[in-house]
Amino acid sequence: MEAATQPREKTMKVKVKIWRYDSQTGERALKEYEIEAPEWVTLLDILDLIKDQQDGSLAYRKSCRMMICGSCGMRMDGAAVLACKTRMYDIVQAGHVPVISAMGNLPIVKDLVVDMDPFWEKFKAMKPWLQPGYEEPPEGKEYRVSQERMNVIHKEALCINCGCCVSECNAMESSPEFLGPQALAKGMRFVGDARDGATVERLEDYSTEHGIWECTRCYFCNERCPKGVDPRDAIAKLGAEAVNEGIDRDMGAKHAKWFIKSTETTGWLRETELVPKTQGVISAISQMKFAMGLAVKGKVPPPFPPHVAENVDEARGLHKLVQQQGRQGYEGIVQGERSLARLDHHLREDGEVPPSEGSVGGMGSLTSADITPGEEPTAGKAD
Ligand code: SF4
Ligand code: SF4
Ligand code: FES
Known part of the structure; x- marks a missing residue:
């Protein structure tokens, strides 16, 4: 009996140049690699193949391979990317040989691996945990946050801590002490959380010398974030919330x-x-x-x-x-196509302003409309 034949996987020749670096020896070199690979490969697959078949000393980080863990941030042609999100097919078809290097604004340890300690220090400085400002709910039940209020921090909660925004940040390049886009986006994730009771303290903390107002508004972080967090928008919201709370000492x-x-x-x-x-x-x-x-x-x-x-x-x-429209604080920030889609620009025929859809008002205090005791406990955690 004839054995069933499997269709052969289509392959292509992929060329990449990689900046190799060793902080121990200070050696630095741009090396070119060429490898046969299936047409569906990502940049991370190419690095795996090179490490497996050509040079076991190549260093890079990876874990989930599916844009969740945030480990594989690096630069392709000078712009930060997640290696596991970057398909190679179109690049190969265009005849381009991309240059791969380590992320910017963080010290390089080896090849494509950066020291993330400064990143995590700033992350910790944001106090990235809930500081509840309400009493325990009655009868052992839990509070539920309205979907409308959770939408306020929907984008910020998508962050996977990959560091791509930090890599591209112009303000951090000139001022390494700047808290930076990832940390501040994390800050907004808690400032905007209806359950958090430390809003004003947080806004005070984030408004110090290297905080909210040190951002130069270059928008590279928005452009490069692979998860659509739009950190610059988060910083703008923090600024508006700070001014709304009368925290305006900074120039x-x-x-x-x-x-x-x-x-x-x-x-x-x-x-x-x-x-x-x-x-x-x-x-x-x-x-x-x-x-x-x-x-x-x-x-x-x-x-x-x-x-x-x-x-x-x-x-x-x-x-x-x-x-x-009552757009105080973060509600007054209109940036990006999603925000623009929510803003009603038109005056009514009688000259009045139509009520705003999705407005949640100021965020300084918790109201009963924001959280209500739920009937049944549900699973959930704050990140
Ligand atoms: S917009 Fe601000 S935080 Fe974002 S990359 Fe530019 S300077 Fe950095
Ligand atoms: S904001 Fe975006 S680019 Fe920055 S660390 Fe989070 S997911 Fe990565
Ligand atoms: S390997 Fe986890 S995000 Fe790329």
């Missing part, structure tokens, strides 16, 4: 507040007044000579009379819209 907070005031009143950002409003009068006086030089060369407009934009009513209308 960044004062800057943001002046931005809003300036655009609301004149439709412009009045840069001449930005320095005294942000840095204080004494600092502004010390920069007077510089400011005069700019004014003489026509680089800054005179502060008085303030220039009012022709269509200032549009800016004022937008401000009114946000106020009337």
